Amino acid sequence: MSVNRDQRVDLEVVANLIPPQSRVLDVGSGDGSLLELLQDTKQVDGRGLELSQRGVNECVARGLSVIQGDADKDLQFYPDKGFDFVVLSQTLQATRNPKLVLDELLRIGNRAIVSFPNFGHWRVRLSLFLNGRMPVTKDLPYSWYDTPNIHFCTIRDFVNLCDELGATVEKATALDANGQKIGLSMPWWFWNFFGQQAVFLLRR
Amino acid sequence: MAALRAGKTNNEADQPSSPVLRFGSDKPLKLDAGTLLSPFQIAYQTYGTLNDARSNAILVCHALTGDQHVANTNPVTGKPGWWEVLIGPGKIIDTNRFFVICSNVIGGCLGSTGPASTNPATGKPYGLDLPIITIRDMVRAQQMLIDHFGIEKLFCVLGGSMGGMQVLQWASSYPERVFSALPIATGARHSSQNIAFHEVGRQAVMADPDWHGGKYFEYGKRPEKGLAVARMAAHITYLSEAALHRKFGRNLQDREALTFGFDADFQIESYLRHQGMTFVDRFDANSYLYMTRSMDYFDLAADHGGRLADAFAGTKTRFCLVSFTSDWLFPTEESRSIVHALNAAGASVSFVEIETDRGHDAFLLDEPELFAAINGFIGSAARARGLAS
Numbered sequence: 001m002s003v004n005r006d007q008r009v010d011l012e013v014v015a016n017l018i019p020p021q022s023r024v025l026d027v028g029s030g031d032g033s034l035l036e037l038l039q040d041t042k043q044v045d046g047r048g049l050e051l052s053q054r055g056v057n058e059c060v061a062r063g064l065s066v067i068q069g070d071a072d073k074d075l076q077f078y079p080d081k082g083f084d085f086v087v088l089s090q091t092l093q094a095t096r097n098p099k100l101v102l103d104e105l106l107r108i109g110n111r112a113i114v115s116f117p118n119f120g121h122w123r124v125r126l127s128l129f130l131n132g133r134m135p136v137t138k139d140l141p142y143s144w145y146d147t148p149n150i151h152f153c154t155i156r157d158f159v160n161l162c163d164e165l166g167a168t169v170e171k172a173t174a175l176d177a178n179g180q181k182i183g184l185s186m187p188w189w190f191w192n193f194f195g196q197q198a199v200f201l202l203r204r
Numbered sequence: 205m206a207a208l209r210a211g212k213t214n215n216e217a218d219q220p221s222s223p224v225l226r227f228g229s230d231k232p233l234k235l236d237a238g239t240l241l242s243p244f245q246i247a248y249q250t251y252g253t254l255n256d257a258r259s260n261a262i263l264v265c266h267a268l269t270g271d272q273h274v275a276n277t278n279p280v281t282g283k284p285g286w287w288e289v290l291i292g293p294g295k296i297i298d299t300n301r302f303f304v305i306c307s308n309v310i311g312g313c314l315g316s317t318g319p320a321s322t323n324p325a326t327g328k329p330y331g332l333d334l335p336i337i338t339i340r341d342m343v344r345a346q347q348m349l350i351d352h353f354g355i356e357k358l359f360c361v362l363g364g365s366m367g368g369m370q371v372l373q374w375a376s377s378y379p380e381r382v383f384s385a386l387p388i389a390t391g392a393r394h395s396s397q398n399i400a401f402h403e404v405g406r407q408a409v410m411a412d413p414d415w416h417g418g419k420y421f422e423y424g425k426r427p428e429k430g431l432a433v434a435r436m437a438a439h440i441t442y443l444s445e446a447a448l449h450r451k452f453g454r455n456l457q458d459r460e461a462l463t464f465g466f467d468a469d470f471q472i473e474s475y476l477r478h479q480g481m482t483f484v485d486r487f488d489a490n491s492y493l494y495m496t497r498s499m500d501y502f503d504l505a506a507d508h509g510g511r512l513a514d515a516f517a518g519t520k521t522r523f524c525l526v527s528f529t530s531d532w533l534f535p536t537e538e539s540r541s542i543v544h545a546l547n548a549a550g551a552s553v554s555f556v557e558i559e560t561d562r563g564h565d566a567f568l569l570d571e572p573e574l575f576a577a578i579n580g581f582i583g584s585a586a587r588a589r590g591l592a593s
Contacts, residue, residue, distance in 0.1 A: 045552070047552065056556060057556050057573055057577060060576075060577045060581060061576035061577055061579065062580055063587070064584070065522070065553065065554050065584075066555075067543050067547075067553055067554060068556075069543075074544070074547075077547040079548055079549075079550055
């Protein structure tokens, strides 16, 4: 788990993108909150991949279908288009090779849903600008030396990466600090400034 | 004493305390060795009640030296069943809710046809005249037992170690008959190191002059020393260095100082000797040869062109694999490679690695995390199968 669990306002947004009875792989499934939400409300056929053994054991004890594994290493074992949706929520920034991981998500799933903290948010910019130190916020509570988040990006950065990988953005949502959706009509620069988190629905 | 023990084991082999299902010449068991075994018999135990829909049956597969007495007092040793911590009324595998079946494997020595059983052609024990038995042969026989109960689909097949191999074989050979599969501390093949340990054990048995080329019953003997040594060597592989050191360290056995001789000075020596001695009271030496061989021959990927994922192609079975951090007989990597194959086959799979220093034998012990995983997996599978809690 790479961000504060209480702050997982993105889970509802992700869940709303997934139709009932879908086949879903949740990469970085943590304590299984999203899988449980999806199973209870959407009756999905859900699977999880989680790095922490403790998280996995808790998930399995709760009856979820989860295995221990590393998004950087273990996605290669999944077949092409084996799932309707592959979800990577709040984990991209903690991977060693985000580009490869995203590429794998698009290969395994008919759709990929990616959520991540936006490093372009004005608080982050302000914190770095004023303090001259790596930002530590409520959402990103780690110091630079102990953070699992090794590959931060902004919403603009992510959109560029999607272009590079030939992925089509079917839907994008930015959430402000209160977890509220930011109006759809706003331009990218606005989202990039006021969005604290972003959720993308992609296909290739 | 040896003769008495020999007689006792022989009785359990032909006339076991368990119910027995006998198959005549009309229903031979087709063996991988290329021959037919006929007649043959399966000894089994059941617990709980099969529901009207016949959908609540759980098959437990036993390990190398296990038997069908999984949840009742063992008639040979007088000890509790080998998985009574897990299975019984009100337990994690609740026999008030599930119908649990456990059978002695073919090649075993507690009532299913094995080398200690009487060969109808000669009137003497089979000895080495019994064809080599494989894991797939054992599963084929179990399938005939399940047919006998009129069970179309087992709710769950579970087992550890050699039992786990049978679980994997079940899921591969009869995917439509296995709703959920729980292979614990096992592998899809026996590693070179594991074959090596088994070979040491077999050579110890065969080097005992009382073995008599496998015909020891005819001489009123049993190769107890050889079998005990085999068990001692194997037992080390079931534990871990950390657990051995924690339990025994370099502690001396009932003495203040080293004796400068070859008595059991150390507690660990005394412990292993005891393990060896009690084992020969309950197990047949030839059966030990056959059981170890069946594991050595197991290689599920090799049966499918070398690609393990193909052993599970199109499977609808729900899997949960469990490994233990200190298990050096079936290290976590063995389970992980099965998980990767199941991922490639698009299967539903859970995988739990449990932190413990108790080694391979952890699966037989009271391990809360193991029980939590089994409980969660069985519970969610039961909901999916529509079994009321």
